[in-house]
Amino acid sequence: MDVILSEAAPRTDLDLAIRVERVSHAFQTPAGTPVLALDDVSFDVPRGQFLALVGASGCGKTTILNMAAGLVQPVAGTVVVNGARVTRPSRRTGYMFARDGLLPWRSARRNIEVGLELRGVPVSERRATGSRLLDLVGLKAFGSSYPWQLSQGMRQRVALARTLAIDPDTLLMDEPFAALDAQTKLMLQTEFLRIWERDRKTVLFVTHDLAEAVALADRVIVLTCRPGRIQADIAIDLPRPRDPERIRFDHHYLRLSERVWQALKAGEAAS
Template identity: 55%
Template structure:
């Protein structure tokens, strides 16, 4: 059984905008999948359906054989913004998801402190978000996500707003944390180099309406280090191939739009 199964998903907003058009995707347990595509192609919309935040209009979605539902313990969702509560300390923010799931106080604080140490924020457990840099806040959000023992981790451009150096540091940290747990990951990004460096597969979507135009295996050996990969000819070749598929998807959408207007 696939960890995630999407079959013929179509999403139409208000009868006026077809956002996702017959998307099908099977993701086995433990695989790291990156989805790339132009803005507005439905990447985040797919994640919101996987969480159960949006109801399925047409098609089928299953997480571990079950229909997705909001608040399911099977899924952890890390968004583009860190979404830390300003009135909570770093420790209390990391504890929040476990608190909602009913984890006892002593247990959740011990787990939160462990994850804060792993992301390099052990000394900042009692700091409030206003005292943390953007990169530190994203580390805190990562710790919060990895404290939840979910089968599936959904990530929507979690490093998109960071500077280049901090971004590479957090990408390496994510690879390390994922390597220890091997959860099923669906990772949304506009950064093609990031997608190739992190993922086992890169799924390329066309411009709206979003369709899958390529599903590429990334056969780079693991463990990986993002900075070192940037000098690897195999990495550069895969990066170029993903770019070619993205451009093909954009051209395909433009041609179809012109045909519809003719």
């Protein structure tokens, strides 16, 4: 196993945002045979780190995310977020999916505000946050538009704003830009990095797009397939602020990409 720890300094639990400890998970296939999806996976995410999980589809990346979100309970092992073992969805955690999941009967603004509404935040405060986030994701003029009136990229911006509106400590992202065309994807990555680099929340980011992982993250964990195990843990020591559009031509970026790619290949060969 090719493990490179990204943090040399010893950490206390206070600095820890997420701890995945000896997690194993299995699924029942429709045919009835159990399949081992995750096999003894452990890793820590320090507060403020942007961690990307990469691996081929069906490697249990999303399962780890769902565990951190409290939507799935591991068969063995524990997932701790912000010092507490996760047993159900936390209101301090934001989760963003590949599909926007916008409520079609709510305008963009009301979709952004929905998380605050669920938390019982007063209307005036909600409106203020809604306006601020519409502005932040560049949709100032589209607050009263319904989802069907927005393009795919705009809808995903609304989804991003909705996730940020609740001001989460931790961001869980499951291929949030996967459903977008290449151009829109780059644009949203750039914008997301710009927003993220301001307050540096802890991010657990699942993707099968290697370029995306290296361009955005501080650290990339490569998972093998069936069962999911950690193949490599690679620090991405590219300077910030980063521009995902320009970084693609950077030499160091290319070297890191190659390392991630080789780890992926090795993982595929091993399984």
